[in-house]
Amino acid sequence: MENEEKKIYVSQAVKKRLPRYYRYLRQLLEDGKLRISSLELAALMNVTASQIRQDLNCFGGFGQQGYGYNVKYLFGKISEILGVGERYTAVIIGAGNLGHALAASGTFKDRGVILKALFDISSEKIGKSISGFPVYSLDELDEYCMNERVDIAVLTVPGSAVASVSEKIAATDIKGVWNFSEVELSLPPRLSVENVHLGDKLMNLCYDIKSNQSEEESAGAGQEE
Numbered sequence: 001m002e003n004e005e006k007k008i009y010v011s012q013a014v015k016k017r018l019p020r021y022y023r024y025l026r027q028l029l030e031d032g033k034l035r036i037s038s039l040e041l042a043a044l045m046n047v048t049a050s051q052i053r054q055d056l057n058c059f060g061g062f063g064q065q066g067y068g069y070n071v072k073y074l075f076g077k078i079s080e081i082l083g084v085g086e087r088y089t090a091v092i093i094g095a096g097n098l099g100h101a102l103a104a105s106g107t108f109k110d111r112g113v114i115l116k117a118l119f120d121i122s123s124e125k126i127g128k129s130i131s132g133f134p135v136y137s138l139d140e141l142d143e144y145c146m147n148e149r150v151d152i153a154v155l156t157v158p159g160s161a162v163a164s165v166s167e168k169i170a171a172t173d174i175k176g177v178w179n180f181s182e183v184e185l186s187l188p189p190r191l192s193v194e195n196v197h198l199g200d201k202l203m204n205l206c207y208d209i210k211s212n213q214s215e216e217e218s219a220g221a222g223q224e225e
């Protein structure tokens with residue numbers, strides 16, 4: 001069909017990097033920058049210009065020699081691919097410290113996701129509001145999802161609660177889970193899952209520090225010999 005927009009194929013590797021492009025391009029737009037060369041963008045993002053050209057090649061036609069990229073166009077395309085304009089909606093399950101921090105942050109709004117409410121089992125939290133968002137009982141999740149569109153569940157409950165909460169999520173029309181718990185989820189394949197194992201990242205960092213230290217120590221010992 002002539003009017004049908006050409007579908008852009010994005011590899012898994014590029015898909016993983018798109019949010020980073022999104023962040024930098026948004027900042028460039030905020031700074032009023034309309035064009036940017038692959039060299040400039042590469043320097044800003046601390047990657048090679050050839051990586052930029054390879055990644056953005058699939059969007060076609062607007063990375064012209066001598067002109068650079070049209071920031072607004074590129075930002076629009078990347079936003080579209082990432083579903084920023086879809087106005088996806090989210091609820092946070094687990095109104096503890098992490099749930100609080102996420103609700104208070106601009107993370108959702110900045111990515112076009114609409115946070116609607118939090119859910120918890122603690123009677124001390126239910127009925128209160130956090131950063132302006134209501135906290136409901138987890139028992140109400142099912143009914144809430146029947147009345148309100150909820151696309152994303154953000155999981156910030158302790159590991160011990162994950163199995164029972166997962167069952168409740170699976171019984172709704174929720175489409176994806178942003179999982180901050182330390183546990184892998186067992187959910188029907190129709191649900192997309194993005195794991196954020198914060199503790200694992202911290203351990204990776206500790207490992208790198210330790211490796212650097214032992215490299216420095218052995219280099220130092222080599223010099224002393």
Ligand code: ATP
Nearest residue numbers: 094095096097098119120121122138156157158161
């Ligand atoms: P707090 O001390 O305020 O509870 P926390 O972040 O240290 O915060 P966690 O034990 O990690 O607490 O629990 C996070 C949140 O998840 C808490 O608000 C807790 O009430 C809630 N929670 C625990 N079990 C469930 C469950 N099955 N369903 C929904 N929420 C739960």
